[in-house]
Amino acid sequence: MNASRAAVLAFPGRLASFRREGWPMVPITILAVIALLAIFADVIAPHDPQVGLLGERFRPPAWQQGGSAAHLLGTDHVGRDVLSRLIFGARVSMVVGFTAVIFAGVVGTVLGILAGYLGGWVDQVIMRVTDAWLALPALTFAIFLAAIVGPSEMNIVIILGIVYWTRYARVVRGEVLSLKERDYVRLAIVAGCSKRTIMRRHILPNVVNSAIVLATLMLGVVIVTEAALSFLGVGVPPPKPAWGLMLADGKKGLMAGYWWLTVLPGVCIMLMVLSANLLGDWLRVKLDPQLRQL
């Protein structure tokens, strides 16, 4: 039985111990709620998020004067229901966030493993690119790419993947370097396993932990970046209701005091990022205390 098999078989046991220890219920609940909203948006949202009634522009939330029960959280500058847009926005954030994180994670982990395990020129090339790309601020890089290919939901995911894989690569490579020295890896080499087999069966399962922790932490970062891109107009294009886009629209009503268009989308972003960060922190401590330097 190799180490990876053992790791996988231990998982149910680990799950059980999680339940005993007490999961961080608040972030998990928040993320679960957001996920549910995203999945069932069509059913839950009271209005069509992309259709606005010009007669209903700038309605404040229901509890303020001038608000109505039809639009619990008010309407925006073209009369679209804010609540519905927030709910559909959850879908956008979740989809873009998760997809980008997974994309970056897969690419980064694979390249990190290759760089760390194979060494030599493969390592050099991958590391030089990683170092150089890490020198460029993520937002700047993303804007640059968006300016070239033009904004669309798909493009954003790819762009975010391109911008963020380097974070994974660096961490995973470090892990692989230390894993290479472990006995079971050495035994596998002596036993004559091919490089590919070793990387797949011994190295990969062991770096998955770090990758997962990093992914949760990156989720927050990615969402903020996506919001920034949308805010600047190079992210998810209108009329799709991305929270960042709502903030950009909200700015138009800011000076007039239409606070809900600015505060509410931001609160949603904050809640999602906060939950992702808390979850990531907890996972980091749980999965491997040695990962604390992340």
Added chain:
Amino acid sequence: MKRFVVRRVGYALLSLVVLSATIFVFVRLTGDPSVLLVEPGASKADIDAIRADLGLDRPLLVQYAVFVKGLLKADFGRSFYYRTPVLELYLERLPNSLLLAVVAMAFSLAIGIPSGILAAVRVNGGWDRAGKIFALLGLSMPSFWVGLLLILFFSVYLGWLPSSGSGTPWHVLMPAFALGWYFAAAHMRLTRSSMLEVLGSEYIKLARLKGLPEALVIGKHAFKNALIPVLTLAGINLVLMVNVSIVVETVFAWPGVGRLLYEGISFRDFPVVQTTVILSGVMIVAVNLAVDLMYAVIDPRIRYER
């Protein structure tokens, strides 16, 4: 020591090469870079002229060489919108961004360092917990949202501060706070962990054994030592601030290089975009190199590494 310097400089140059190649490749990835590098609405003759200029029919490596040559000559092209060399525009706006970054850094240190020290000294106590919450908020609240909230509060509701532009010290307060917010949390975390490490050291133990009052132990002995890593990070972050200020500058219409980048993408002024990105990279690589070298001067052990 010399070997170390040569090696680090070599790495830096290599990074710059990779960056320039990356930018070059991505521009050409979309097929026809003349679409980007030509003014919208230009005539066919103009487009052909640009294509000849860039040598788009020549092999890729030659094009790259032309590109790099241009960079080295500090020729970054002309802005479509402003019709002036982009480099000129950039340098014109840079001081504004620097000003904003400096004030933002001052904010972040003024908030981050004392709260970090408090959190460490009263570890696991009330202050520490408050500090942890502050750190989380700093990471989760996007800086531009903080900026918008500040405008809502101080410009719209209270009417105290101007919501855009520059010119008076009042103009700088809100954008600097918004920009510094995230970094304040980062600095607080680092100060806290650095301080905790220092407080566990032997010389602090000895300071207490000498019977020094606790204020002196912390204020004199611990403080200076704990600050070293924080200030190093702050130096790197300062440059980072200049380069990530785009959203804050956009929110507050602050005339810095971030706003320039925004104008670049709004007006489809690609030379501006490309230049800003290149110069961002150059700046950061340069600062990282400078910090590495500075460390080698301070700490002799580093020079003999690897």
Added chain:
Amino acid sequence: MSDTPLLDVRGLTTHYVSARGTRVTRAVEDVSFTLRDGETLGIVGESGSGKSTLALSLLRLLPPAARIVAGAVRFEGEDLLNKPESEMRRIRGKRIAMILQDPMASLNPLFTVGDQVGEPLRVHEGATRRGAWNRARELLGAVRISAPAARVRNYPHELSGGMRQRIVGAIAISCGPRVLIADEPTTSLDVTIQAQYLSLLRELQRAQGLAMIFITHNLGIVARMCDAVAVMYAGRIVEAGPVRRIFGAPQHPYTRALIESIPRLGEANGRLTAIEGQPPDPAALPTGCAFHPRCPQRLERCATEVPHDTAIATDHRTACWLHP
């Protein structure tokens, strides 16, 4: 010389409690000893025996997880355990001083030697910067550092380990304390310098009329430096008495084993005698006498009952069921 001991410790017990209160580590358990004016007491034990915790307990500088749960400590007749912190601070460095093991780590790398040596004077005796600086120079001379006027300006990393440990010594004696606690002061020093440092400590003791507590695992040092010795094992004192008596006729099996395990040059035997087994984990001590698993002379009683102190002669006591 008065009859009241300078330092009188009775039944001192210090425990470390883990964060959730689940593990209790009995670092120091029911320790009693006395220290007279001008006397040098050696406290001997392996690592983990609780020696350092004992020293820190006396000065009440324990980490937050540790607590003094029982006992009394009287210094010059005053009760130290119930003193307010502000008064303890006035005792530390001024009336009771301590030297730590690692001279490199004990000195703050960012401040000059002169600053650090003069600091206790400024704090305890209200000396001025100039006054403290001058005194620092004198003190460096007293610990036999050459060219003290130049050394005062140096930073710690510019000086050798031996010099740094002398500086730590200078800091300790700066305010003329009555008691000096030295926690393994020579362990980090080169062997060649150790002897010099020890003779320096001897000299300082004579000149200042100091009483010393010398914490070490090295019996050779104890033999050379100390008047009395207390042997610690797993947080308790298993034997205590004048040095000559303990070395000449050790009563406790552990003491005996320690003395026998010192390699002696020229002995025909050739084999090194070591004590079987490992020192116990302070958080999971054996029942009864903590030494019984390793004791060649254990009785049945030893596994169940903790032995109490028995006087073998005046000043010589041991805690062992061989001497009930």
